[in-house]
Amino acid sequence: MRRIFGKFDYKDLADLVVRAPIPVILDRFENLPHNAFTRYLEEAFQDCFYPGFPDLIEWNPPDIPRTTPVWLTDDGPQGSHAVPQAGTHGEDIHQQPELFAAVTSLAGAPGSTDLSQPILRSRTTTNCSIPELTRHEENKFAQDIILLWKNLGRKTLSSIVIEPRTAKDGAYQEAGSSLVDVPWGFIIPGGRFREMYYWDSYWTIRGLLYSGMISTARGIILNFTDLIRRFGFIPNGTRSYYLTRSQPPVFSMMLSAYHAFTGDLESLHVLACGVGTYGSFLGALHVGAEVLFAFIALSGSDDEMGLFDFDISKGRQSRRVTSAGVAALLMQLHSPVKLQACRLFGHDRSSHGSEGTCTCLNLTPAEHDEEKAAHREQTTQFDTGQQWDGANCWPPLLQMAVEAMIELGSQAAVEAVKSMTDRYIFTCMQAYKRLGALPEKSCTATSGSCGAGGGYKCQTGFGWSIGVALELLFVKRASFCAKEVQRRRRKFGSASYMEAMKAAQNG
Template sequence: MSVPHARRQHREAAAAHAPPPDTLTPADRYGELFVEVQRQAVFSDSKTFVDCAPRHSPEEILAAYRARRHRPGFDLSAFVRSAFTLPRLAHDDFVSVPGRDILQHIEALWPYLSRAPQQHPPRGSLVQLPQRYIVPGGRFAELYYWDSFFTMVGLPGGADSLVEDMTENFAFLVDTYGHVPNGTRTYYLSRSHPPVFALMTRLCEQRGGHAATDYLPQLLREHAFWMDGEDGVQPGEAHRRVVRLPSGECLNRYWDDRCTPREESWREDVATAARSGRPQEEVYRHLRAAAESGWDFSTRWLAEDASGQVATDLATICTTDLLPVDLNALLHFLELHIAEVGERHGDAGLAGTFRQRAGGRAAAMARLHWDADQGFYADYDWRRQRRRRALTAATLMPLYCGVAGPGEVHALAHTVRTRLLAPGGVATTEIMSGQQWDRPNGWSPLQWIAVEGFARCGESALAEEIRGRWLQTVQEVYAREHKLLEKYALRPGTATGGGGGEYPLQDGFGWTNGVVACWLQHRDAALHL
């Protein structure tokens, strides 16, 4: 039996024989104990408690809390620390060695960011997986969806099986939950992340793992997840992640099936909703939907007035009102990929259906998302039936996913050179807001999308300039601090780590390691599409 076939059988057996997945979140399981721990800020980071592993059964812990909480001198913090094992940082036992070059550092760090199924603590929020995987680092000690693709591109040549293992894990998640969750915690199960599984299957095949045709059932199921409700939704209406336009086409938005505070950011969401003056459930839904986008948070998701002026207060968030250009570009790629895989699989009918879908989506994107006057793709407000005015790095996803034509490529190159190209790479937006997915921060996945997209479309000089600026930024910070970071500030002068957002700057860091390692090891761009 071949190794790929054996792995597929292992994954299918794991999905078939596993007990029904535990989908209860910490808020579901611990009720008023969860609320009090978060409300009283027992831990400075809201994510800490939801990542704790119970020392006893959750039912016993909750019963003990209810029995003791009104007793004189009850200490909630001491109770929690006695009842739970606190999470550790993903790589807190790793020691960076000064003098190593950056590639040696990344190679030494991979084992500390690797996880195996037997390492999962029981009865906690962590979702069980059948194969090994890489976590981002710092407070992010679980598998994340879109993060993982950018990590996988840089895994060393001797670890191709780890690329396949991670692809297998994502296929397992689709088989088990019907979609790939944001991350492998139960509190992430109600939402997904930018859909990059099709990119993973192509990368896995390129690295000598399973053929993409082996994942056709999971590719179809992921597409069905994003298109759920398509058949019943009427023009001008929406259902979950699907919006049917007045003209009849369906495009997609980000969504979350829950409308409660995110458990990993409970205090922050409660505070945002309280100052919004809006129905709390509405605000929570928008916050959660933005978390599904991966861009949590950015002025990209905030209210925009008639003149195009964007708010900077997170309380104005309106994510589900928008049709994001990057999401729809990725779904276009998924549809084309299914058509190609279906053709290779011998299913001409399936291939034709999905080529037609992709063509319809591309036409709708050209009409709604492309701003010819400004020379970039923008998000579309489907409620107001107008294109957003703000420029963001999401404009590059149609380029990367093959939606943009030659005219759009030339215009995008000009726009990026004049408006988004910063000293350290491509800026995320043009707006300084204090949110982490805004200027001045730059992010590895956005640099990858820009560089690989421009390179494959003939703009090699711009691609090389962006790549060179990003690598210089990362290497300058590494030379000074001996670590790789989640995000970087793209300002003139000394390169620094990025700021803003809900938590301190994290190091590790999976997707930075992956992109940097790939670009330093392979000088030719456009390797993966």
């Protein structure tokens, strides 16, 4: 393939649509001379594969707003400079404060981290010198990135995509396309990721809701409900090669976000019809921790330092450190609770101890040492060369950290969130000016630069980056007050929901 196309992404090969059965294709290439001329390779390729990726077609979401979302121009709440109160998300169906005490008690367990001890810091430092952004600049940026959704809209072409067949041994046989058909239009992450992904879509859905695109968000959730109906679980992504693994269970969080915006209990009942099946699937996974974490694919974060026992002098050793972020997401599924104000770090399954690093990864459930949290956009404090370590900032982890800290509500936490938000928004604005898109991950050391590391070049688009940027702007408009965020979210979401229902009736 490299002789034909030059640089060739191995994922492209897996995503090609074949014209002939796999054995026929293998025979065709195996029978070519060892040093075949490029034109013979091109002929064989054209005979065996369709050009491009015809199993997917571009789709323009019909509910992309034609006007500026009202929350961008709405005035701030009265008394917005007052210290917000913690635990003010009373209507969120994931908020169950009665469970907090049991979780926070983990902080005092043997082997838990002593926050008074020094923390190992990486060699990278965050550049805090950013200009103050005007509201006009932020509004223009928000309008620009909302329009990026149309670049990421896709639909499967069902005439080409065939339901994966199950062989006698239970394995899935390859069809003409590796793509799994879904009934509704969806948003792809971007770049090499041309299909719908599970946990990526959670932050994409949140961004769509902040964009007022209720119908598109609902369609994506319906796609996941359809996958649960067909396969009994939600795979890593909508490709046949993902049907043996999944990602952290965020389906209930998607439903919670949809309800928080719309209050639509009737649709929520329809959307949640697969939760029981999915819960049974996850409940059946009473296996060893090593098997479970081999099954869970974190959209790349299986490379993250937080899942390994790491020795600076020897490199990564063994996969035995459980990320606090993973633990928090699993708690979300089995207990409708948002973990807040608990000092829970990465848990070492071998020593029942704590990993002890304070970063965005461990702010997820969330650890709130506010004075140390001002520069925690980067995932970890280790420079390992892996993409899920310093100095990369991953938008999903940043969003969860920000959400947890504003729920904590102290002045120190709010000030830290303000700083984190402004730096991330400025970085995204710089990246958009340079790329006309947002990067999958960013580098905290240089504003506007893409993150590095991992097995592929940093991709642009990018679904969850757009979603998180919009959410942070929304939170900033609400003056980082948890109660005001909730009020505005329901107010804006209800108006968007009514517009969506009206459009559906007229359509």
